[in-house]
Amino acid sequence: MNKYQLMFSGSLASAITGILFSFYGLLVKKVFIYIGLALFVGGVALLGRWITKAYTYICKDCYTRIDIGRKEALFAPPAGAACRRIYCPKCRRKTACKARRVSLRRYVF
Numbered sequence: 001m002n003k004y005q006l007m008f009s010g011s012l013a014s015a016i017t018g019i020l021f022s023f024y025g026l027l028v029k030k031v032f033i034y035i036g037l038a039l040f041v042g043g044v045a046l047l048g049r050w051i052t053k054a055y056t057y058i059c060k061d062c063y064t065r066i067d068i069g070r071k072e073a074l075f076a077p078p079a080g081a082a083c084r085r086i087y088c089p090k091c092r093r094k095t096a097c098k099a100r101r102v103s104l105r106r107y108v109f
C-alpha cells in the first residue's frame with residue numbers, strides 16, 4: 001500500500017458512503033443529504049486528483065505527453081478505447097489522446 005493506492009480506495013469509499021448517506025437522508029433525515037453530498041463531492045474530487053497522478057495522456061497526432069488537470073480528469077469525454085478528447089497544447093485543439101498508466105510504485109510512504 002502506498003499513499004496513492006490509499007487515495008484511490010479512499011476516494012471510492014468516500015463517494016460510495018456519500019451516496020448511501022444521501023439515500024438515508026432522502027428517506028429518514030434530511031440533514032444526511034448534505035453530509036452525503038459533501039462526502040460524494042470530496043470523494044470525486046479526490047478521485048480526480050488520483051487520475052491526474054495515475055494517468056498521463058499521449059496526443060495521437062503529435063505524440064506530445066499531456067499531464068491533465070483535475071477538471072479534465074473528471075470531465076474529458078471518452079474517445080474510443082482508452083482514449084479521451086483532451087486539449088493538446090502543441091496541436092492547439094482537442095485531440096484524441098491515449099491514456100497511459102503511470103507507475104505509482106515509486107511513491108512509497
Ligand SMILES: [Zn+2]
Nearest residue numbers: 059062088091
Ligand atoms: Zn497534439
